[in-house]
Amino acid sequence: MARPEIKEMRREQILDAFEVCVAKYGVEGATLAKTAEQAGLARPLVRHNVGNREELINALVERFLARSRQEMQAFFDTLPANDMARSAVDWLFDPQYTDTQFVQVAYALITFSAGDAGMAKKMRAWLKNFQESLNNLIVDDFPQADPQSISAVSAGIMGIYFNVETLHAISSPDSLLIPSKKAALILLTSLEAPK
Amino acid sequence: MARPEIKEMRREQILDAFEVCVAKYGVEGATLAKTAEQAGLARPLVRHNVGNREELINALVERFLARSRQEMQAFFDTLPANDMARSAVDWLFDPQYTDTQFVQVAYALITFSAGDAGMAKKMRAWLKNFQESLNNLIVDDFPQADPQSISAVSAGIMGIYFNVETLHAISSPDSLLIPSKKAALILLTSLEAPK
DNA sequence: TCCTTAATTATCAAACTTGACAATCAATTG
DNA sequence: CAATTGATTGTCAAGTTTGATAATTAAGGA
Numbered sequence: 001m002a003r004p005e006i007k008e009m010r011r012e013q014i015l016d017a018f019e020v021c022v023a024k025y026g027v028e029g030a031t032l033a034k035t036a037e038q039a040g041l042a043r044p045l046v047r048h049n050v051g052n053r054e055e056l057i058n059a060l061v062e063r064f065l066a067r068s069r070q071e072m073q074a075f076f077d078t079l080p081a082n083d084m085a086r087s088a089v090d091w092l093f094d095p096q097y098t099d100t101q102f103v104q105v106a107y108a109l110i111t112f113s114a115g116d117a118g119m120a121k122k123m124r125a126w127l128k129n130f131q132e133s134l135n136n137l138i139v140d141d142f143p144q145a146d147p148q149s150i151s152a153v154s155a156g157i158m159g160i161y162f163n164v165e166t167l168h169a170i171s172s173p174d175s176l177l178i179p180s181k182k183a184a185l186i187l188l189t190s191l192e193a194p195k
Numbered sequence: 196m197a198r199p200e201i202k203e204m205r206r207e208q209i210l211d212a213f214e215v216c217v218a219k220y221g222v223e224g225a226t227l228a229k230t231a232e233q234a235g236l237a238r239p240l241v242r243h244n245v246g247n248r249e250e251l252i253n254a255l256v257e258r259f260l261a262r263s264r265q266e267m268q269a270f271f272d273t274l275p276a277n278d279m280a281r282s283a284v285d286w287l288f289d290p291q292y293t294d295t296q297f298v299q300v301a302y303a304l305i306t307f308s309a310g311d312a313g314m315a316k317k318m319r320a321w322l323k324n325f326q327e328s329l330n331n332l333i334v335d336d337f338p339q340a341d342p343q344s345i346s347a348v349s350a351g352i353m354g355i356y357f358n359v360e361t362l363h364a365i366s367s368p369d370s371l372l373i374p375s376k377k378a379a380l381i382l383l384t385s386l387e388a389p390k
Numbered sequence: 391t392c393c394t395t396a397a398t399t400a401t402c403a404a405a406c407t408t409g410a411c412a413a414t415c416a417a418t419t420g
Numbered sequence: 421c422a423a424t425t426g427a428t429t430g431t432c433a434a435g436t437t438t439g440a441t442a443a444t445t446a447a448g449g450a
Contacts, residue, residue: 004395004396004447004448005395005396005397006396006397007396007397010397024306024309024310025221025223025306025310026221026222026223026224026303026306027221027224028220028221028223028224029221029222029223029224031436031437031438032437032438033436033437033438041398042398042399042400043437043438044398044399044400044401044440044441045397045398045399047438047439047440048396048397048398049397052438052439052440053437053438053439104306107302107361108221108306110361110362110364110365111219111220111221111299111303111364113365114219114364114365115219115220120365123365124365124366127362127365127366148374148377149377149381151374151377152374152375152377152378152381153378153381154374155355155371155374155375155377155378156351156355156374156375156377156378156379156381156382157378158358159354159355159356159357159358159359159375159378160350160351160354160355160358161354162354162358162361163353163354163355163357163358164354166302166305166357166361167305167322169305169306169309170305170308170309170315170318170319170322171319171322176350179343179346179347179349179350179351180347180350180351180354182343182344182346182347182350182351183347183348183350183351183352183354183382184351186344186347186348186351186381186382186385187351187378187381187382189385190381190384190385199417199418199425199426200425200426200427201426201427202426202427205427226406226407226408227407227408227409228406228407228408236428237428237429237430238407238408239410239411239428239429239430239431240427240428240429242408242409242410243426243427243428244427247408247409247410248407248408248409
């Protein structure tokens, strides 16, 4: 009947830009003006296509959680049947495929969610899901290892990975990445020997 | 001759409050008004005792770096001569002595410093110093271990520690802390066996 | 071409944040 | 007590950020 809707496209475009800003400046530092500039759009379009600031934040959180689950699932599906955990570590610490923005956004949202109980709950669940997914991989690869050691290894790898990605903004990648990956592999290897 | 100066005391009081706000909201979210409220002072006192926003941030960074070195030095001095690294891990992951704000402020400053080359350099140096200090402890304890493995262990412990502290705001402490500490100990133990 | 629908732009008001300064109050010394 | 120095308070202007709406423009169908 009339002009075609591009609201969905614009919405994604704006959320992409907002995500970049959140990763760079944190949630509180990611203003609508910066977001609009990053998107190459006028500020009123942010409101028109997504809503006010609160709705923008909620939309980002929901999209982040949905994508996160989705990508995690896709990732697990591509892993080989054997040595899944090692493959996962290879991928997590591969500078070519790694997505520094992912963890930076996660940390920004977690920091922000300290003042928002509902959001905090969601981020806590997301974190738990991340660690449990890693944990399950390791259980499959090392069925004989004791659960506490496996929890330690999954928590450790997650921590090392998050830290590397977060510090990527400031540190020269290799100086931290290489020893960090090695540390993750040491953790995995520790499960090989019968306890 | 006149009313005694309490500027130094007020300055510390204000920087303490600003630090709390930076940990909570990030640098960009830590406004002068929030800082003043946190300090229990009127906003103009912030300016009177420390200066404008830029000076406040610089003062916080300098104090953070100075304290950090100082406390790290003091910490190393109290470590026993043997098993220093393990004692360090015990301390880092001891919920009683740990200071979650410390790492949260560090991350906030690092995030912010992405847009400030001079500050980025300082934070990079701080980070390097932290890892090297840990590294030196481990070298002393495991002189026979190869340098690359030691670097991996120090980078890993640092990452796990930073991650635990950062997520402390959102995660129930024990569920992450216990496996994380265990992971740090696994890393240390991996250096015991001759390669 | 004309109409309809939606995207885009322009613009304004309100709230918030910062910077700055004058006026007032408090405490110590002579 | 008086004078002096500094802490404290009150206040205002400038700039920024957000919220909201009216006006304009663009794209397709009848």
